[in-house]
Every structure is written in C-alpha cells, then in structure tokens.
Amino acid sequence: MKRAAPQENAGLIAPAKARSELMVWEALNIALDQALAADDAVFIMGEDVGLYGGSYRVTQGLYAKYGEWRVRDTPISENSFTGLGVGAALVGGRPVIEIMTVNFALLALDAIINMAAKLRYMSGGKLRVPLVVRMPGGVARQLAAQHSQRLEHTLMNVPGLRIVAPGTAQDSYWQLTQAVRDDDPIIVLEHELLYFKKGPFDIHAEAPPMHGAAVRRAGAHVTLIAWHRMVDVCLQAADKLASEDDIAAEVIDLRSLKPIDLPLLTASLKKTHRAIVVEEDCKFAGAGAEIVAALQEAAFYELDAPIARVAGADVPTPYNGDLEAASIPDADAVTLAVRRMVGAREE
Amino acid sequence: MQRDLVKQLLYDMLLARRFEEAAAEQYTQGKVAGFLHLYPGEEAVAVGSLRAAEPGDYVVSTYREHVHALMRDVPPGAVMAEMFGRATGCSGGYGGSMHLFSAEHRFLGGYAIVGETFPVAIGAGYWLAMNRSPDVVLCFFGEGAANQGTFHESLNMAALWKLPVLFICENNHYQIGTEVHRQAAVVEVYKRGCGNGVPGRRVDGMDVLAVHQAARDALEQVRGGNGPFLLECDTYRFRGHSMADGGAYRSALEVAELKARDPLLNLRNRALENGWLNEEDIEALHQKAHGVVEEAIRFAGQSPAPDDLYQGVYRRPLDLYAGRP
Ligand SMILES: Cc1ncc(C[n+]2csc(CCOP(=O)(O)OP(=O)(O)O)c2C)c(N)n1
Ligand SMILES: [Mg+2]
Numbered sequence: 001m002k003r004a005a006p007q008e009n010a011g012l013i014a015p016a017k018a019r020s021e022l023m024v025w026e027a028l029n030i031a032l033d034q035a036l037a038a039d040d041a042v043f044i045m046g047e048d049v050g051l052y053g054g055s056y057r058v059t060q061g062l063y064a065k066y067g068e069w070r071v072r073d074t075p076i077s078e079n080s081f082t083g084l085g086v087g088a089a090l091v092g093g094r095p096v097i098e099i100m101t102v103n104f105a106l107l108a109l110d111a112i113i114n115m116a117a118k119l120r121y122m123s124g125g126k127l128r129v130p131l132v133v134r135m136p137g138g139v140a141r142q143l144a145a146q147h148s149q150r151l152e153h154t155l156m157n158v159p160g161l162r163i164v165a166p167g168t169a170q171d172s173y174w175q176l177t178q179a180v181r182d183d184d185p186i187i188v189l190e191h192e193l194l195y196f197k198k199g200p201f202d203i204h205a206e207a208p209p210m211h212g213a214a215v216r217r218a219g220a221h222v223t224l225i226a227w228h229r230m231v232d233v234c235l236q237a238a239d240k241l242a243s244e245d246d247i248a249a250e251v252i253d254l255r256s257l258k259p260i261d262l263p264l265l266t267a268s269l270k271k272t273h274r275a276i277v278v279e280e281d282c283k284f285a286g287a288g289a290e291i292v293a294a295l296q297e298a299a300f301y302e303l304d305a306p307i308a309r310v311a312g313a314d315v316p317t318p319y320n321g322d323l324e325a326a327s328i329p330d331a332d333a334v335t336l337a338v339r340r341m342v343g344a345r346e347e
Numbered sequence: 348m349q350r351d352l353v354k355q356l357l358y359d360m361l362l363a364r365r366f367e368e369a370a371a372e373q374y375t376q377g378k379v380a381g382f383l384h385l386y387p388g389e390e391a392v393a394v395g396s397l398r399a400a401e402p403g404d405y406v407v408s409t410y411r412e413h414v415h416a417l418m419r420d421v422p423p424g425a426v427m428a429e430m431f432g433r434a435t436g437c438s439g440g441y442g443g444s445m446h447l448f449s450a451e452h453r454f455l456g457g458y459a460i461v462g463e464t465f466p467v468a469i470g471a472g473y474w475l476a477m478n479r480s481p482d483v484v485l486c487f488f489g490e491g492a493a494n495q496g497t498f499h500e501s502l503n504m505a506a507l508w509k510l511p512v513l514f515i516c517e518n519n520h521y522q523i524g525t526e527v528h529r530q531a532a533v534v535e536v537y538k539r540g541c542g543n544g545v546p547g548r549r550v551d552g553m554d555v556l557a558v559h560q561a562a563r564d565a566l567e568q569v570r571g572g573n574g575p576f577l578l579e580c581d582t583y584r585f586r587g588h589s590m591a592d593g594g595a596y597r598s599a600l601e602v603a604e605l606k607a608r609d610p611l612l613n614l615r616n617r618a619l620e621n622g623w624l625n626e627e628d629i630e631a632l633h634q635k636a637h638g639v640v641e642e643a644i645r646f647a648g649q650s651p652a653p654d655d656l657y658q659g660v661y662r663r664p665l666d667l668y669a670g671r672p
Contacts, residue, residue, distance in 0.1 A: 043477065069476075069477045070477075072508075075503060075504065077496075077500035077501075077503070079466065079496065079497055079500065080465065080466045080469070080497050080500035080501045080504060081500075083463065083470065083497065084469050084473055084501075085470060086466065086467060087407075087455070087467035087468060087469060087470020087471045087473070087474075088473050089470070090467070091455070091470075091471045091474050091475075092474060093470075093474045110460060110463065111463075111466060114460050115458075119448075120659045120660070120661075120662070121441055122438060122442040122446045122448070122456075122457070123438050123441070123442060123446070123448035123456070123457075123659070124436070124438045124439020124440065124442065124448075124659060125441075125658050125659030126438070126448060126449075126450050127448055127455075128662065160660055160661070162665075183662045184661050184662050209670070211671060212670055256670065258667060259666065259667040259668060259669060259670050260667070260668060260670055261669075261671060262670060263669065263670060263671075264670060294668055298668075
C-alpha cells in the first residue's frame with residue numbers, strides 16, 4: 001500500500017493552479033485528488049460522485065483518473081453507504097463519503113451517530129474509524145424547507161464526532177486534507193452557496209491547526225463570531241459599521257464546530273468586551289447556544305454586555321424568496337444588533 | 348475425519364450452551380447487567396457456519412453474539428469479563444454483552460441497533476474486493492432485521508458490486524414477541540434476497556452438520572468472486588428474547604416441540620448411533636466445556652474495572668474547548 005508524504009504530490013496539481021484564486025469546489029477537488037494519489041486506502045463514495053462528477057463538481061475528473069473502486073457512484077441508500085464507510089474504515093480503508101446534502105444525512109444518522117461516533121469508545125479504544133463524511137448544507141436559493149437545513153446542532157451534541165466548517169477555498173483545501181489524514185470520524189460541513197465563491201489559494205502555504213478559529217478582520221469594539229457564509233455577512237456588516245458608525249468590529253471565522261477554539265474567542269473578548277454569535281441555523285438550541293454558554297463561563301467578567309445571538313428564524317425554510325431571505329441573518333440584522341449593543345453602553 | 352469434525356462441533360455447542368447458561372446465572376446474581384440476549388437453541392447456526400470459515404474472514408454480528416465471538420476464538424474469559432464490565436473484557440468493559448469486538452480476531456462486533464450489521468459487512472466486503480483479497484465477510488442477522496431498510500440497501504450494493512459477503516439469517520421466528528408471519532409478508536427470508544440479486548437457500552438450522560455443509564458450499568461460492576449469498580438457517584431460541592422477557596407469547600407446546608429438536612441432542616444422538624463418539628467421549632467434552640466456563644467466570648470475577656471515563660472517545664484526549672490540539 002502506497003502512502004506518500006503530502007508535499008510529494010503538490011506536483012500533481014498544475015503550477016498555475018497551485019497559487020491562484022480558486023473557487024471552493026476546486027480547492028476541495030484538489031484536496032481529494034491529492035488524497036487519492038497519496039494513499040491507496042482512500043476512496044470516495046456517494047451519489048453521482050463518479051461519472052457525473054459530483055452535484056457541486058467537487059469530484060470532477062476523479063472517476064476517470066482513479067477508477068470506479070476508488071470513486072464510487074452509489075444507489076440512493078444514505079444509511080447503508082455511510083455505514084459501508086464505517087465498515088471499510090474498521091478494516092483499513094480511509095473512506096470519504098459524500099452525502100449529497102445534509103438534508104439526506106438525516107437518513108444516515110444511524111451510521112454516523114450510532115456507529116461511526118461510538119465504535120472506538122465501545123470497543124475500549126481497539127477499533128478506529130478513519131472516516132470523513134462531507135455534506136453541503138445551508139439555505140441556498142429557494143430550495144424550500146426539505147432542502148435548506150443546517151444540522152450543526154444535531155452533530156455537535158454527539159461525542160466521538162469532530163466537525164469542521166470551512167468557508168474559504170484555502171480552508172476547504174486545508175481542512176479536508178487534514179480530515180482525510182486523521183484517524184477519527186470527521187464531518188466536513190460545506191455550504192451550498194460557497195462552492196462557487198473565489199478566494200486566494202496557495203497549495204504551499206502551511207496549514208493552521210484543523211480546529212483553530214481565524215480572525216478575518218481585527219477590531220476593538222465588538223467580536224462577531226460566525227462560520228460559513230455568515231462570516232461574509234459579518235464582514236459586510238463590519239464595513240458598514242466602520243464607515244457609518246466608527247465601530248470597529250472584529251470578525252472571527254470559527255472554522256471548526258467541534259472542538260471550538262475558545263481561547264481565541266476569549267482573547268478577542270478581552271479586547272472588545274462584547275460579542276455576538278451570528279449563525280444561519282435556527283436560534284433555539286442551535287450551535288450559537290453552546291458558543292455563548294462556553295464564552296460566558298470562560299470570560300463572564302470581561303463582558304460589558306450580555307452576549308447576543310443573531311440567528312435564523314425558528315421556522316422551516318419558506319420557499320418564497322423574500323420570506324426565505326427574512327428567515328436568515330443578513331448584514332443589516334448584524335449591523336443593527338451591533339448598534340444596539342454598542343449604543344447601549346454609551347447611553 | 349467425520350469423527351473429528353463431529354467432536355469439534357459437539358464440543359463447540361456444549362461450550363456455547365454452558366457459557367450462555369452461566370451468563371444467565373451470573374446475571375441473576377447481579378454480576379452481569381444490562382440487556383442480555385442468549386443463544387440456547389440456536390447454537391448450530393454460529394457453530395456450524397463459523398467452523399466453515401477461515402481465520403482471515405471477518406465476522407459481523409448482532410447483540411446476540413457471545414457464541415459468535417467464542418467461535419472466532421475470542422477467549423471465553425475476555426467475553427465473560429466484558430459482560431462483567433471489566434477492563435480485561437474484549438471491549439475493555441466499555442461495550443458489554445451487546446458490543447463485543449476483537450480486531451485481532453477479525454470480529455467486528457457486536458451491534459445493538461437492528462439492521463446495522465449489513466452496512467458494516469458490505470463495508471468490510473468493499474475493502475476486501477477493492478484489494479482483491481481472498482478473505483470474505485460473514486454477516487449474521489435475525490429474520491426481524493430483514494425488515495430494515497439496510498437489509499435491502501446493503502444486499503443491493505453487495506450484489507451490484509459483487510462483494511464477498513455471506514449473509515447468514517438466524518431465523519428464530521420471532522422479533523422479540525412478534526412471530527415472523529406477523530412481521531413479514533414473505534416469511535422465508537432467503538426469498539427476499541432475490542429482488543436484490545442475492546441468491547440464497549434455506550437450511551435446517553437445528554442441524555449443525557447441515558449448516559456446516561451449507562456454509563462451506565456458500566463460502567466457496569462467495570470466495571470464488573461470485574458475489575454475495577444469503578444462507579437462511581431455520582432455528583429457534585429456547586429462552587426469552589432477553590433476560591427481561593418471560594416469553595408469554597409462545598405456547599408451552601411450541602417450545603416443547605422445538606426443544607425436542609435441540610441441536611445438541613440431535614448431534615449427540617447421531618454421534619452415538621453412527622459410532623463417531625461414545626458416552627465417555629461426550630462426557631469428557633461436557634466436563635471440558637464446564638471447566639472452561641468456570642475458568643472464564645473466575646477470570647472475569649478477579650479482573651479489575653476500567654477507570655478511564657474518557658478513553659477512546661477520540662484517538663487522543665480532546666479538550667472540546669481548546670480548538671487547537
Ligand atoms: C432499530 C431497532 N429497533 C428496535 C430495536 C429493539 N429490538 C431489539 S432486538 C429486536 C428484535 C430483533 O429480532 P430479530 O432480528 O429476529 O433478532 P433476534 O433477536 O430474534 O435474534 C428489537 C425489536 C432495536 N434494538 N433496534
Ligand atoms: Mg428473530
């Protein structure tokens with residue numbers, strides 16, 4: 001079995017692509033291409049990942065290059081092909097399972113929660129499950145309630161799972177590469193609206209820790225904590241707040257939902273003394289609730305105001321475009337929340 | 348040749364029976380806790396089929412899997428210690444009766460969600476096929492599990508990609524208290540493989556020699572790269588579904604009739620009739636099985652308890668709030 005060092009296959013990728021602006025799907029594609037080339041134990045499986053090239057192009061070209069055993073099109077049997085990944089991982093494989101969208105992962109939760117997450121523990125540490133499950137989610141464009149969910153909260157509550165949520169091309173490449181090399185079951189949450197977002201990419205740049213958060217914009221007055229597309233929403237809000245209100249918002253991209261990088265968040269809080277968690281998912285018992293609770297436990301006395309949440313409405317996502325937009329946070333909602341919080345201090 | 352095989356199979360079944368009876372005793376004494384599903388009546392299935400398997404083959408089983416583990420040579424002490432919740436158990440005391448695992452014996456568990464054995468088995472089978480390995484997977488399941496989606500999903504994929512998996516149905520006619528004709532429109536499970544392209548057959552699961560021969564034939568076919576096969580073993584459990592089940596849904600007559608077909612008695616009588624074994628041989632096998640189980644209980648009772656609550660949640664201890672391990 002071949003297992004090459006990662007640097008050895010940087011050459012696999014055309015030099016023009018190795019340092020450039022890439023779309024998120026292209027960065028994921030490069031990560032998978034390299035993983036398949038580096039390690040014969042890696043294989044990809046999912047609906048339309050092969051001949052068709054992936055619903056979001058992520059696996060484009062890989063079927064032709066690596067053949068059907070390494071890039072396998074499956075029937076519509078989410079629980080069983082995800083469970084297949086678990087079984088293969090137990091005996092030496094390093095499967096990367098693509099679930100077409102998180103909405104369909106609901107049918108694979110037995111494989112993910114009852115099997116992948118628990119087997120190492122239940123076996124007294126003797127089995128390992130080096131499995132990656134990739135799934136795009138989030139509110140896209142009028143796909144209606146059954147195709148517009150976020151599952152962060154469900155998965156975060158499961159011991160044994162680790163969850164990353166890359167939102168840029170560079171992070172997508174880094175975090176997927178790291179996930180495939182790791183021996184734990186790892187969920188890679190992608191966002192449907194980010195696949196065609198372009199961003200700087202450097203294949204040679206050194207990867208930060210897989211679960212570390214990143215400061216996307218520095219600021220002294222308030223900390224905005226987000227992931228995926230909400231980071232971009234926060235950055236827009238920060239622009240507006242800087243130009244219209246003279247408020248400097250610090251924007252943190254969480255990058256990982258389990259574990260979370262609490263030290264980086266509290267360090268920011270020590271500077272700004274105010275924080276807002278911005279999430280696309282419904283507010284009630286969502287990921288933001290965990291982040292707020294952890295932050296106030298760690299840094300309550302640093303706070304000048306209660307930590308706030310700007311989150312999705314607690315409704316199934318509506319089809320109507322205007323209502324859909326109203327169901328998730330936008331830059332205006334974040335701006336308003338910051339003005340309230342910072343203004344409250346000044347009154 | 349036949350004599351050696353019969354001796355081995357009879358000993359295995361005596362060990363299986365004694366082990367399960369002892370587990371029930373230990374449960375009554377409070378040494379074994381949780382859900383405990385026992386195998387008396389069904390011994391011919393695990394013993395007959397697993398003695399036809401090779402050491403390199405993988406085995407996936409349900410929560411009624413003590414005997415399957417024993418037949419893969421997981422030490423009886425390690426199985427009993429697991430049920431006692433001890434650190435020397437084959438799952439370190441973290442799994443219990445329903446979650447026995449032993450990577451070194453290629454025993455992949457131990458699954459307590461009905462229907463989970465199928466995807467695990469085709470996963471191991473996929474890996475073996477992808478690597479052109481001569482090994483195969485034996486996947487055990489109850490007839491009740493054939494009503495789960497994973498049965499059909501997994502059989503379809505196994506047939507589609509010609510995976511080396513032998514599906515072995517332990518049809519004991521009940522899913523807890525619901526008899527097979529009240530849970531399935533088609534009561535012969537092997538027939539339900541056809542729609543997914545998996546050939547199969549039914550064998551008398553109370554006859555260990557018949558199961559052994561059928562498993563050998565099926566394994567040869569599966570090992571030959573012909574894709575999966577479904578072997579349905581018609582069997583019966585003598586005890587309740589678990590220790591919590593009094594079995595009020597079955598008539599005493601039904602149980603008595605099936606007990607008359609006890610696989611141990613069946614083989615014992617044939618061994619005597621054919622002169623393969625004599626009474627003394629059989630008594631010696633009895634004694635040996637009793638001794639092994641006694642020793643397993645002693646071992647389990649003397650073993651230390653596990654004390655690390657957080658072992659194995661992740662590959663190394665993970666502070667969920669530290670972010671940058
Ligand atoms: C998904 C799921 N549903 C229900 C149960 C509860 N349950 C445990 S065993 C069982 C019956 C299974 O019957 P069968 O598959 O025939 O196996 P047997 O116990 O007869 O060996 C049920 C309903 C479960 N463990 N998992
Ligand atoms: Mg049954």
